[in-house]
Amino acid sequence: MLHGYTASLLEGAALTLGVALSSLAIAVALGLAGASAKLSRSRAAGALASLYTTVMRGVPDLVLMLLVFFGGQLAVNEIAARVGHEDYIDVDPFVAGVLTIGFIFGAYLTETFRGAFLAVPAGQREAALAFGMTRWQSLAHVELPQMLRHALPALSNNWLVLLKSTAIVSVIGLNDMMQRAGHAAGATREPFVFYGAVALLYLAMTSLSELGFAWLGRRVAVGTRSAAP
Template sequence: MFDGYVGHILGGAVLTLKTAFGSMLIATVLGLLGALARLSPRWIFNKPASLYSTVVRGIPDLVLMLLVFYGGQQLANDLLARLGYQGQFDFDQFTAGVLTLGFIYGAYLVETFRGAILGVPKGQWEAGYAYGMSASRTFLRIVLPQMIRLAIPSYTNNWLVLTKATALVSVIGLQDMMLRAKEAGGATREPFTYLLVVGAVYLAITSVSLGLLKLAERRYSVGVRHGEL
């Protein structure tokens, strides 16, 4: 029935997972740094972070994907030419996809982490200072563990959305399972069949992810009374 194309599509699923994990890693770093910048009293930090969060969330993912893949290459080559470099710099599809998705969802995680940090009582910061801790140590040892518990529900939602958004990388030619399903559907003239396979794989990935992140939420909620912030 599937003419051997299912294995081909599942091979693309591995690349899809690599794209999702790489993107989420970048997004997490950008989100955390952006959240701290937004909470900074210094405008030189909070204004750019606020602009990043607002602008990126207002532009469609597909538009940003194409801008980074095509516009980013041209911008990099123009810059290199001005510096006297004669070669050509090319973004490969995987790098472009990971960087773009990480950049996009970093903007969403800025708000996720900012809200979680604000959800930690101010008294926790004051307790750290009272023990002689610096601001960075207070954040890492006292605030961060509590912030993670508060951030996990929204973080889970962003991860699920990002995982599904990896299908967008097919438009720049990355051989993920979406592009492979299109190729299989075109070759067999049964596109609906292979799109169902892709949908089932995405559902399996998101279901497993949801279960694992729920376990993480329970782990960070140990010792916390229900309804307590």
């Protein structure tokens, strides 16, 4: 049915998933840092975090991808030339794609985590400190577990959007699922078949992700009690 391109598409799907997971790791780290900056007493840190979220959420993903890939190559080679490196340096499309998507969704997760931290009652931290916990122990054992429960629905939605956004990395030359489908469609002149297969692969990944987040939601809800109707 796929004219021998099944293995190629599955390899592309694995690369796409690698881009998504790597981007998520960066996005979570940036989201936690951004939320901490916005909740801190430092005006400079708060202003920097606000600038970051405004720019990342206001510029289209494709524009940012092209800016990072092509602009990044220019910047890297300019710096290399200044230090005496004469050979041209190519920026890896995988690295450019992961950094771009990670920075974009780090802005969204900044607001997600900020809201989740604010949803945790301040008395929880005060009680932990009163019991003799350090600030970091309170954060790790009291605040973060509760914050995760509040953040999980939005985190799940952001992951699903991030996963689908990986399709744009094909425009910078990454040999991912979309680019492999394009090559196969061009060779066989059956674009509907191959892009339909890509759609089904994305649907499978997002469906499994939803099941995984549903399981995680049940895990983090252990010990909580639902309000009576």
